[in-house]
Amino acid sequence: MTSFSNGQRDKKFFRKDYKYIEATESFYKMQTIPRTWKDAKQMCALEGARFFYPEDEKEAEAVLAFWKETHPFDDIFIGISDLVAKGVYETIDGLPIGDVFDKWDGGEPNNGNDNEDCVVLKKHGKLHDYPCFHKFPFICKKSLATVQWNQECNMANLDYKFNKEQSRCYKFHSKPYNWPEAHAVCNAEQSYLAVINSQAEAEHLVALTALAPKYTVNKDFQSGVVLLGFHNRQDEGWETVRGSLLEDSGYTTWANGQPDGVQRGVDERCGSMFYNGHLNDIECDKKAFFICEHEVPADIDDRNDGQRDKKFFRKDYKYIEATESFYKMQTIPRTWKDAKQMCALEGASVFSIPKMRKKLKQCWRFWKETHPFDDIFIGISDLVAKGVYETIDGLPIGDVFDKWDGVCYKFHSKPYNWPEAHAVCNAEQSYLAVINSQAEAEHLVALTALAPKYTVNKDFQSGVVLLGFHNRQDEGWETVRGSLLEDSGYTTWAKRSNPMGYNVA
Numbered sequence: 291m292t293s294f295s296n297g298q299r300d301k302k303f304f305r306k307d308y309k310y311i312e313a314t315e316s317f318y319k320m321q322t323i324p325r326t327w328k329d330a331k332q333m334c335a336l337e338g339a340r341f342f343y344p345e346d347e348k349e350a351e352a353v354l355a356f357w358k359e360t361h362p363f364d365d366i367f368i369g370i371s372d373l374v375a376k377g378v379y380e381t382i383d384g385l386p387i388g389d390v391f392d393k394w395d396g397g398e399p400n401n402g403n404d405n406e407d408c409v410v411l412k413k414h415g416k417l418h419d420y421p422c423f424h425k426f427p428f429i430c431k432k433s434l435a436t437v438q439w440n441q442e443c444n445m446a447n448l449d450y451k452f453n454k455e456q457s458r459c460y461k462f463h464s465k466p467y468n469w470p471e472a473h474a475v476c477n478a479e480q481s482y483l484a485v486i487n488s489q490a491e492a493e494h495l496v497a498l499t500a501l502a503p504k505y506t507v508n509k510d511f512q513s514g515v516v517l518l519g520f521h522n523r524q525d526e527g528w529e530t531v532r533g534s535l536l537e538d539s540g541y542t543t544w545a546n547g548q549p550d551g552v553q554r555g556v557d558e559r560c561g562s563m564f565y566n567g568h569l570n571d572i573e574c575d576k577k578a579f580f581i582c583e584h585e586v587p588a589d590i591d592d593r594n595d596g597q598r599d600k601k602f603f604r605k606d607y608k609y610i611e612a613t614e615s616f617y618k619m620q621t622i623p624r625t626w627k628d629a630k631q632m633c634a635l636e637g638a639s640v641f642s643i644p645k646m647r648k649k650l651k652q653c654w655r656f657w658k659e660t661h662p663f664d665d666i667f668i669g670i671s672d673l674v675a676k677g678v679y680e681t682i683d684g685l686p687i688g689d690v691f692d693k694w695d696g697v698c699y700k701f702h703s704k705p706y707n708w709p710e711a712h713a714v715c716n717a718e719q720s721y722l723a724v725i726n727s728q729a730e731a732e733h734l735v736a737l738t739a740l741a742p743k744y745t746v747n748k749d750f751q752s753g754v755v756l757l758g759f760h761n762r763q764d765e766g767w768e769t770v771r772g773s774l775l776e777d778s779g780y781t782t783w784a785k786r787s788n789p790m791g792y793n794v795a
C-alpha cells in the first residue's frame with residue numbers, strides 16, 4: 291500500500307515545473323511546444339494535471355498575468371471544445387462554457403469552414419474557435435486541493451510503488467505505447483523508462499511485471515515484452531536513457547539469440563525485456579507495456595574516498611564550492627554530440643548545469659570570468675524523443691533548469707534605413723529580427739500582415755521589411771547575432787531578385 295498524506299499541501303508544492311498562484315490556489319505550467327488540442331489535453335493528463343480553462347474571470351486574469359510575465363505567445367488552446375456535440379461548447383470535464391468563462395471575441399465563435407471546434411484564448415483575454423488540428427501552446431493546471439502526495443516516492447503520483455531494496459520507485463504501464471511514446475510518458479511523469487542496473491533490479495522488474503494487470507482493450511500491441519530505457523537509435527551502439535553504454539549499466543543479460551534485429555534484417559533499435567527479464571531488441575514503433583523508474587533523492591552520500599577532502603578532479607577543472615562540482619570550459623566549439631563525447635572522454639560524466647537554480651549564479655560567474663563566449667551548448671536535447679527535452683542523463687528539463695528565452699517582436703511602422711533601424715532596435719534593448727526557422731518566418735509574415743503600414747512619410751520602399759542580416763563588410767551574409775546567414779536556420783531568398791542589396795527580405 292502506498293502511504294501518502296497531503297503534507298505537500300502545506301508546502302504548496304506539486305512539481306518543480308509548475309508555478310503556484312496564490313489567488314487561485316492552483317499550479318500552472320506553460321507548455322511552449324505547440325500541440326493539437328487533443329495532444330494538449332493528453333499531455334496535461336500525463337503530467338498528472340488538467341488542460342487549463344479559466345473557471346471564472348478572476349482566474350482568467352491571474353493566468354493572463356502569469357502568461358504575459360513568462361512567454362510572449364499570442365494564443366493558447368484551452369480545455370474547452372464542442373467536439374462532443376457540435377455547437378455545444380463545454381469544458382473537458384463537461385461544464386457548459388456559460389458556467390465558467392465565455393468572453394468570446396466579436397463575431398466568435400464563427401465555426402469557420404464548418405471546421406472550428408476547439409477554443410483558443412487570445413492574449414487580450416477573448417475567446418475564438420479554431421480548428422482542433424492547429425497547434426498552439428497551452429497551459430496545464432493542478433489545483434492545490436487535488437494534490438495527493440506519495441510520501442515514499444516523494445512525488446505527486448500515487449501510481450508509483452516504492453521498492454526498498456532499490457530505494458526507488460517504479461510504475462508498470464498497462465496501456466501499451468511504442469518506445470518513443472513510452473519514453474515521453476515516463477518523462478512527463480518526471481521519471482524515465484526503467485534501466486536495469488543489477489540482477490536484483492531485473493528480478494524486481496520481473497516480479498512487478500508478473501503482478502501487473504496485463505489485459506487491455508487495445509489488441510494492437512506486442513505481448514510478452516516490456517519496453518525498457520535503452521536503445522541504439524543513433525546507431526552508435528546500445529546505450530541507456532541515462533546516458534551510459536548498456537555494457538556499463540550493470541545488467542546485460544540478453545535473451546538467447548538477441549539482439550537479432552540486424553540478423554533478421556528488421557529495424558530493431560529500441561530496448562525491451564521479455565517477462566523473464568532477458569533483454570530483447572524491438573522495433574521502435576511496436577507498442578508494448580513499459581515500466582517507468584523514479585529516483586527518490588538520496589540522503590547525503592557520506593562515503594569518503596580521500597580525494598573528496600582535497601577537492602581535486604583534474605588539473606584543468608576548476609572547483610566551485612557552491613555546487614561542489616568541477617567545471618572546465620571547452621573553448622574549441624564542437625557539435626552537440628561531439629561535446630557530449632568529449633566530456634565523457636575526460637571522465638566528466640555530465641556536462642550539464644546545476645540542479646539547484648540558486649547556485650547557477652556561481653556558474654555564470656565562472657563562465658564570464660574565464661571566457662567571453664555568448665553561447666554554450668549544454669547537456670539537454672530532444673534527440674531521443676522529439677519535443678521531449680531532457681538532460682543527457684534522462685532527467686526532464688523541468689526538473690533541472692528550463693528558463694527558455696522569451697522572444698518578443700515589435701513591428702516598426704515608421705520607416706528608417708538599415709543602420710538607423712539597427713540603432714532603434716538596439717536602443718530598445720533588442721535587435722533587428724533574425725529569422726531562425728520556417729516557423730519564425732511565418733510568424734513575422736503574419737506580424738507584417740497585421741501591422742499598420744500607412745505612414746505620412748512617402749520616402750520609403752514599400753513591400754519589404756528590414757531584418758537583421760547584412761553583407762556590409764563584403765565578407766558574406768551574416769546576421770546581427772554574429773553568425774553566418776547560412777547557419778541561421780532560414781535562408782529562403784526571394785526568387786529572381788537573388789541577393790540584390792543588403793537587408794532586403
Ligand SMILES: [Ca+2]
Pocket residue numbers: 398399400401402406418419420
Ligand atoms: Ca473562429
Ligand SMILES: [Ca+2]
Pocket residue numbers: 484485486487491583
Ligand atoms: Ca535502475
Ligand SMILES: [Ca+2]
Pocket residue numbers: 548549550551558570571572
Ligand atoms: Ca529482438
